[in-house]
Amino acid sequence: MTSVVRPQDPTAPLPFFVYGTLRPGEVNHDLFLRGRTVSEEPAGLPDAALYEGPGYPFAVDCPGSVVVGELITAAPGAYGELLAALDVLEEYGGPGRPGNVYDRIPRDAVRPDGTPVRAWVYLASPLLARDLRESGTEIPGGDWLKRR
Structure with a gap:
């Protein structure tokens, strides 16, 4: 019997984009991911496009743009703890919650060879995304590490 990952399952063990x-090299990588991947x-x-935030970025839906990042796979036995920690960090309280800063949704990330991989990604919540599109500062090239 094979297992099917349903995108609406908020605990599906997907990698993270x-x-x-x-x-890697950023402050929260060491705090949250070191030893758990x-x-x-x-x-x-x-x-998706990337926008400046208060010391961290926000990704928002944007046809034709690409955000640069990494695909992170949790270590065996670390997934549940990592998922909970990242949800707290990203101020995500669950699907559709009005207090969410980010929404965690399944999306296809793409490896350099073009292979798509279904992964969890934290996107700016809808109201925040609207404000960013209207008056935010987009990060050219969608790469947080090259913003300076």
């Missing part, structure tokens, strides 16, 4: 302070590989998030 990270694009800001959780990337088995792989970290370059990837892109199609149809």
Whole structure:
């Protein structure tokens, strides 16, 4: 019997696509990911743009743009703890909650060879995304590490 991952399952054990302070070399990578992953590989998030935030970025839906980041796979036995820790960090309280700063949704990230991988990604909540599109500062090239 095979297992099917349903996108609406908020606990499905998908890898994470990270694009800001959780990337290798950034402060939250050491605090949240060190020792909890088995792989970290370059990837892109199609149809998304990156905006400046207060010390961290926000990704928002944007057809034709790409956000640069990494695909993170949790170590065996670390997934539940990592998922809970990242949800707290990203101020995500669950699907559709009005207090969410980010919404965690399943999206296809793309490896450098073009292979799509279903992953959790934290996107700016809808109201915040609207404000960012209207008056935010987009990060050219969608790469948090090259913003300076």
